[in-house]
Amino acid sequence: MYYVYLLKSESDTHFYIGYSSDLKRRLFEHHQGKVYYTRRYRPWRLVYYEAYLDEVQAKRRERMLKQYGSAYKLLLKRIGLNK
Numbered sequence: 001m002y003y004v005y006l007l008k009s010e011s012d013t014h015f016y017i018g019y020s021s022d023l024k025r026r027l028f029e030h031h032q033g034k035v036y037y038t039r040r041y042r043p044w045r046l047v048y049y050e051a052y053l054d055e056v057q058a059k060r061r062e063r064m065l066k067q068y069g070s071a072y073k074l075l076l077k078r079i080g081l082n083k
Helices: 025-031 056-066 070-078
Strands: 001-007 015-020 044-052
Touching: 001 025, 001 056, 015 025, 015 056, 025 044, 044 056, 056 070
Parallel strands: none
Antiparallel strands: 001 015, 001 044
């Protein structure tokens, strides 16, 4: 399985979108400061994730959300995090 996930900084207003085949390990890396971009906005809270059988589909969805267009806005609205 591959996961596309959305993190929200608990110390700031930042969001982070990523994908991983091991969501638990990846969240641990974010919390430990091993990911350059997320290091300075710790701690993080997992607010949403989607599971995919195929890595290509997960990458495609991550890329779509990272363009911060209507897919991103719709997701925030759907989960009640209007930015």
